[in-house]
Amino acid sequence: METQLDPMKDDLPLMANTSYMLVKHYVLDLDVDFKSKVIEGSIVLFFETGSQYRKTISAGKECYQSQFDETCKMRASEPCHIPMRNVSTCSSKTECNDFAVSGKEEEATSDENGNHSNNEQASGISSSKDCCDIEDHGNKDFLLVLDCCDLSVLKVEEVDVAAVSGIEKFTRSAKLTGVSKELENLRNQIVHELVTLPADRWKEQLHYFTHCSQAPGCGELLFSTGTWSLEIRKSGIQSPADFPHAIRIWYKTKPEGRSVTWTTDQSGRPCVYTMGSPINNRALFPCQEPPIALSTWQASVRTAAGFVVLMSGENSAEPVQLREGILSWYYYVSMPMPASTFTIAVGCWQEVKQQSFKQKAAIGTNTEVSLPSSQTDLRWHEEICGHVEYPCRFQNPAARLQAVIPYRVFAPWCLMESCEESLLQLVPQCLSAAYATLGTHPFSRLDVLIVPSNFSSLGMASPHIIFLSQSVLPGGSHLCGTRLCHEIAHAWFGLAIGARDWTEEWISEGFATFLEDIFWARAQQQLSHGEIKGQQELKALLRWRRLRDEVQNSEEELQVLRPKKESTGEVSESGASVVKYGLKPEKIFMQVHYLKGYFLLRSLARKIGEVSYLASLRKFVVKFHGQLVLSQ
Numbered sequence: 235m236e237t238q239l240d241p242m243k244d245d246l247p248l249m250a251n252t253s254y255m256l257v258k259h260y261v262l263d264l265d266v267d268f269k270s271k272v273i274e275g276s277i278v279l280f281f282e283t284g285s286q287y288r289k290t291i292s293a294g295k296e297c298y299q300s301q302f303d304e305t306c307k308m309r310a311s312e313p314c315h316i317p318m319r320n321v322s323t324c325s326s327k328t329e330c331n332d333f334a335v336s337g338k339e340e341e342a343t344s345d346e347n348g349n350h351s352n353n354e355q356a357s358g359i360s361s362s363k364d365c366c367d368i369e370d371h372g373n374k375d376f377l378l379v380l381d382c383c384d385l386s387v388l389k390v391e392e393v394d395v396a397a398v399s400g401i402e403k404f405t406r407s408a409k410l411t412g413v414s415k416e417l418e419n420l421r422n423q424i425v426h427e428l429v430t431l432p433a434d435r436w437k438e439q440l441h442y443f444t445h446c447s448q449a450p451g452c453g454e455l456l457f458s459t460g461t462w463s464l465e466i467r468k469s470g471i472q473s474p475a476d477f478p479h480a481i482r483i484w485y486k487t488k489p490e491g492r493s494v495t496w497t498t499d500q501s502g503r504p505c506v507y508t509m510g511s512p513i514n515n516r517a518l519f520p521c522q523e524p525p526i527a528l529s530t531w532q533a534s535v536r537t538a539a540g541f542v543v544l545m546s547g548e549n550s551a552e553p554v555q556l557r558e559g560i561l562s563w564y565y566y567v568s569m570p571m572p573a574s575t576f577t578i579a580v581g582c583w584q585e586v587k588q589q590s591f592k593q594k595a596a597i598g599t600n601t602e603v604s605l606p607s608s609q610t611d612l613r614w615h616e617e618i619c620g621h622v623e624y625p626c627r628f629q630n631p632a633a634r635l636q637a638v639i640p641y642r643v644f645a646p647w648c649l650m651e652s653c654e655e656s657l658l659q660l661v662p663q664c665l666s667a668a669y670a671t672l673g674t675h676p677f678s679r680l681d682v683l684i685v686p687s688n689f690s691s692l693g694m695a696s697p698h699i700i701f702l703s704q705s706v707l708p709g710g711s712h713l714c715g716t717r718l719c720h721e722i723a724h725a726w727f728g729l730a731i732g733a734r735d736w737t738e739e740w741i742s743e744g745f746a747t748f749l750e751d752i753f754w755a756r757a758q759q760q761l762s763h764g765e766i767k768g769q770q771e772l773k774a775l776l777r778w779r780r781l782r783d784e785v786q787n788s789e790e791e792l793q794v795l796r797p798k799k800e801s802t803g804e805v806s807e808s809g810a811s812v813v814k815y816g817l818k819p820e821k822i823f824m825q826v827h828y829l830k831g832y833f834l835l836r837s838l839a840r841k842i843g844e845v846s847y848l849a850s851l852r853k854f855v856v857k858f859h860g861q862l863v864l865s866q
Contacts, residue, residue, distance in 0.1 A: 246512060246816030249463040250522035251379045252809030253286030254474040257522045258429040260573070261447035262533035266541070266580050268504045271496045274486035277519050278393060278447040279380075281479040282429050286807065375467040376477050379810070382464035384491035384517035390466050391451035392478040395424045398445045404428055418476065421452075425479035433623045436568045443532065451482060464520045483520050493517035494578075499646035499686045500704060505581030507685060507701070510694045512817055514574035521573040524809060525732055525862055528570035528622065535578070536562045542583045544644060546576050546697040548678050567697060569624050569677075569860070575729060577696035579683055583644040586653040621860025628674050628859060637669045638662045639677065645684040652707045653684060656714050660757070664718045667756035668725070671749065671848060672855055676730035682718070690822070693717045695724035695746075712754075719753035720746050726855055734862035735803045736813045740795045741863065744831015747777075748839075752848065774836065781829040792818065793826045796865060803864050 257279050264275035395401060396417065404427035405420060428446070431439045455478070457466045464483075471477050489496060493516065495509045508515065514523055522529075535543045539559050543551065547565025554562045619626050627633035641661050645653045661682060669675060681699045684707070694701040700721040706714045727749070728742030751773065755766045785793055796802050797814045805811040839847040 244815045244818040246813040247462050248381060248524045248811050248813065249379050249460075250381050250524055250527065250809060251377075252284055252522050252524050252527050253805070253807060254284040254376070254809070255281045255378055255477065255479075256284045257527055257529045257573075258282050258570075259443055259529055260519070260521070260531040260533075261443055262519060262531065262535075263447070264533065264535050266506065266535060266537040266543075268496075268506070268538070268541075271489035271506075272486050273494070273506070273518070276482050276484045278480060278482045279520075280425055280429055280443065280446070281477075281481075282426065283474050283479075284809065286809065374472065375469060376472050376474055378466040378474075378477060378481075379808070380464045380466070380520045381462065381516040381523040382459060382520040383462055383513055384488050384493070385459070385464075385485050385520065386488065387457060387459055387464055387483060387485045387520070389484040390455045390457045391482050391484075392421075392453045392455060392468070393446065393480040393482050394449050394452035395421050395428075395446040395480050397449050397452075398442070401442065401446070404442075418478070422475070422479040433625045436625050440532065440566060440568070446480060447482075455481065462516075485520065487518060491517035495688065497686050497688050499581055499583075500684075501582070501646040501648045503582040503646070505579070505583075505686060507579035507581070508577050508696075509685075509689060510691065510701075512822065515576050518576075518578075519573075523572075523574060524805065524811060525572045525574075525734055525736060526805075526809070527573065528862075529573060530567050530570055530624075531573075531576060532564070532566035533578075534562055534564050535580070536560055537580055540582060541580055542644065544579045544583065544681050544683055544699060546571075546578075546699055548698060550640070550642065550679060550681075569626075569697070570622060571697055571729070572732060575696050577694075577699055577701075579685065579699075579701070581686075582646070583683060584647050584650055586643040586645055586650050586658055588658060589654065619860060620857060624860070626860065627676060627678065628856065633678070634674045636675060638665045639675045639679050641665065641680040641682065643682045646686075649684050649704060649707065656707055656711060657682070657684075657702075657718070660711060660715050660718055663757040664715060664722055664753055667719070667753040668722045668749075670756055671752050671852075672726050673852055676725050676859055680722075693721040695721040695728065697729055715757060716750050716754050719757065720750035723749040723753060726859070730859045731855065732862045734864050735798065736816065737797050738795070738802060738865055740827040740831035740834075741865065743828040744835060747828045747832040748835040752844075777829050777832060780825055781833070784824060784826050784829075788820065788824060788826070791815070792820065792824060793830075795827060795830055 259280040261278040261280075262275070263277070264273050266273050396405075401424055404424045425446075428439060428442055453468075455466050455468050457464060459465075466481065468477060487494065492511050492513050493508060494506050494511075496504070496506045499505050508518065511517070515521060516523060521527075531546075533545060533547075535545070536556065537543060537560070539555070539561050541561070543553075543563035543565075545551070545563070545565040546567060548567055548569075549565060551563045551565050554564075556562050619628060643653055643658050643661065661680070665675070665680070677698050679698055683699065683701055684704055685701045687704055689701065689703050692703045692706060700718070702714075702717060702721070706717045723746040724742060727745035731741075733739060733741045751770050755761075755770070758766065761769075791797060792815060798804075842850075
């Protein structure tokens with residue numbers, strides 16, 4: 235084809251320097267305003283010093299400096315933003331007047347792709363010095379880089395976690411008094427103790443994360459925004475170990491931000507949701523995008539009464555009225571996941587519930603599912619998990635026996651009847667079939683939402699929540715059931731087991747496409763073996779034709795399952811990398827990774843026999859859940 239791929243335009247940059255600072259937990263505190271189409275509030279990030287820095291310290295070097303120098307060379311000269319200080323936080327009027335007021339506001343610029351670079355001056359106040367300028371502060375300061383796009387960052391500050399009541403238990407022999415340097419070390423020590431608490435203390439950990447996120451600020455940090463990043467430094471701090479390990483960022487989204495879409499549902503009511511953008515969540519909150527940055531999160535979201543907030547969260551949130559007309563919703567997760575899997579949907583959703591005894595009886599019979607053979611072997615003794623420590627369902631005897639996890643179905647008002655007729659009874663059948671195939675459900679509950687008609691896919695899976703297109707509803711139980719099975723399969727492949735390099739998306743999509751047939755065959759208990767095989771062969775033929783057409787009509791580079799070849803999984807010294815062709819518009823509509831992955835797995839299953847192959851998949855899930863993998 236004539237179209238040429240341009241890496242400068244087509245590759246998605248992952249800018250975060252995760253090798254030096256690694257986010258372990260996010261606390262979001264947000265307000266959703268449908269009038270202005272803005273989500274505004276704060277996010278508190280809790281860090282651990284990164285592996286690369288710990289490695290270089292043990293070798294007697296501090297190589298992070300070279301990464302900083304590299305960043306300075308690559309960046310165009312951007313102003314270092316000093317946000318407007320609230321007078322009440324200043325010790326004196328003189329301190330408040332330290333910064334020169336810019337006479338005009340700087341306009342947001344656009345590059346040739348139409349990407350808006352966040353060069354706005356916070357409150358019109360800025361420093362004239364570039365962040366890389368070392369004239370005033372001698373040696374270069376350490377620079378924390380976060381992935382960020384289409385956001386207005388208002389203020390960045392260090393959080394005084396030492397001010398939290400009862401936090402003394404995390405300070406070991408240290409004392410809460412002393413000189414400034416000791417206090418800074420104490421705060422970082424508290425965060426270290428907090429993020430490394432053992433899994434059986436996760437509730438206590440969540441409690442202190444909440445209270446620490448509400449602690450007062452103890453000094454504003456310098457920051458600047460680029461097209462793809464937010465860069466933060468503290469004057470005089472030259473190493474990641476000394477950099478504040480708890481920071482609060484005040485920001486607001488932009489109506490045109492590409493991580494969420496503001497629209498109306500099928501009943502004409504306003505809503506906003508994360509629609510699976512190629513840039514992931516960096517236009518929703520500043521974060522570390524690389525998959526290796528596995529973190530937990532909690533979020534409080536306030537919106538007008540009448541709206542329902544659904545989110546990636548272990549709990550089924552109940553709204554709390556803060557004042558007349560305003561409700562607050564709170565969710566949390568205790569399993570570390572990439573920030574890209576965070577999902578939110580705010581709208582006038584209605585919960586679809588069973589209306590007849592007949593449906594309830596049908597669902598009751600479908601939850602009686604026998605354990606897969608390998609699961610029976612694991613039933614009464616605990617396997618050792620290979621992931622970082624968290625409260626794992628594979629270690630929970632009750633969870634290992636749960637064929638159908640708690641679930642809810644939501645939809646706009648006008649689609650409730652269709653959902654009750656075609657979707658509601660399929661959810662437990664598909665969950666049971668998935669459990670019978672792969673064993674323990676990685677997540678404790680599931681919400682299913684019919685999203686607005688502008689959703690560009692048939693479905694999207696995130697932790698604890700699945701988005702489905704309205705297009706699956708009129709297609710009868712087959713279309714609805716197979717798509718539901720596909721998204722449920724992502725709980726194991728794509729979420730519990732993720733690709734270490736996002737260019738290897740076949741690990742997620744190939745497995746889900748292969749497993750949707752297996753799940754759906756088990757869910758259709760009324761069909762004979764011959765009917766199921768005929769159904770699967772017909773789908774294989776249709777998939778082969780689709781794959782043939784795509785291969786003939788797309789760039790060859792986009793058809794490769796491992797476009798980075800031998801360098802797959804490699805990152806720079808700082809932890810930054812790119813997702814090859816991640817911004818290529820055509821790629822969103824391609825099925826190559828789904829279909830090539832499916833045919834690869836189908837051929838393996840045929841070679842060794844489906845029963846043996848599924849048994850090996852169950853062992854793979856037990857061994858690698860909670861981890862990131864490569865094709866090898």
